[in-house]
């Protein structure tokens with residue numbers, strides 16, 4: 514495929530190598546390759562590797578970042594010779610001292626305390642899977658006939674699910690949503706702290722959320738029978754038998770809202786968009802969904818939805834919400850036969866693994882049947898969209914349950930109305946763009962028509 518980046522890569526290279534590793538050509542003055550990494554990131558990275566090989570430097574606003582493709586890149590996620598702790602310094606107010614930015618023993622003990630409520634059994638026994646099913650059914654029942662932006666609906670839905678499983682009352686969701694939107698302005702890399710600036714609004718949003726999380730935790734401590742994930746987290750213990758303290762709970766509840774919202778929202782929206790373009794897949798999903806007694810809420814019930822699960826996996830393969838993650842080398846390494854100095858920042862393109870023709874014949878073809886009829890669970894590389902190693906997504910099973918519930922609810926609701934989805938004319942074409950999460954355009958619109 515010919516893109517602007519292909520043309521840029523053909524420009525003459527002034528400085529071609531650093532530490533014996535090729536520097537990707539085509540960097541722009543001052544900003545380097547940063548603009549290409551927003552937008553069609555997956556194509557950019559695949560074209561770059563085709564041009565200079567699986568290990569190369571990119572420039573990002575004056576800094577060199579090493580990109581490592583293939584299995585050696587995936588291996589780095591195990592954090593044996595790399596670390597994720599740099600995240601705490603880079604975005605202290607945003608990710609803070611949470612699971613994502615810890616390593617070694619501090620990460621292991623926090624993770625062991627938090628894992629139970631996010632296992633398939635934990636999601637069922639805490640009632641989180643039931644809460645999620647109820648929120649999804651209500652949202653899907655309220656979808657208009659169209660044209661409408663499905664992404665706008667799924668963004669609200671995914672955030673409501675996270676907040677409701679934390680025990681936040683329905684009547685308070687609007688206030689939480691509003692302050693959360695202020696908090697995520699912290700992702701904008703403009704740190705000028707003036708009244709109404711993104712940095713000031715993000716800090717105020719975070720202070721509001723943290724104060725409310727503290728109140729929520731205090732209230733939940735007095736109500737151990739309360740359904741949902743917060744109660745389960747309060748009852749959880751790490752491998753040494755210690756419970757989670759309030760500061761860890763606040764930091765990580767904030768992380769859960771951040772990590773588990775735009776990602777799931779994007780997958781649900783892509784799923785609807787794919788179904789709108791593929792009546793054959795729509796019919797297969799509808800038949801499976803209406804044959805079930807309702808939305809799955811337990812691992813056993815989930816097994817009755819193999820086609821919805823296959824759609825979940827194929828959407829994640831082709832439209833991964835997270836394109837890349839990063840690690841810092843804690844010692845000198847060898848990657849693809851080249852020496853990489855200690856301290857190097859390394860980008861691991863987790864979104865690109867889904868396009869590996871060795872794993873997926875005809876990777877550009879959307880084909881959920883690749884995932885059907887398997888006896889073994891997906892391999893680590895097949896779930897690369899959720900990362901790998903000790904930081905593998907804590908919310909993997911929740912995302913799986915939510916998306917299968919959403920697909921089933923969507924199909925059941927439309928079958929009840931005697932309708933099917935289609936792309937509404939005049940909207941934006943559904944192209945995957947990263948900013949920084951991968952999503953369909955908000956202006957890609959769906960409408961429901963007579964089946």
Ligand code: HEM
Nearest residue numbers: 612613772773776777835838898899900904906907908912
């Ligand atoms: C389709 C949906 C999702 C995708 C694609 C996704 C992707 C990821 C990825 C790639 C990572 C690893 C980042 C790294 O290693 O640098 C991660 C970590 C994480 N995710 Fe997810 N995620 C999703 C949904 C969720 C949900 C629903 C939740 C929570 C409710 C969640 C919570 C987390 C947490 C807490 C971590 C950090 C784990 C750790 O550092 O130990 N995610 N996710």
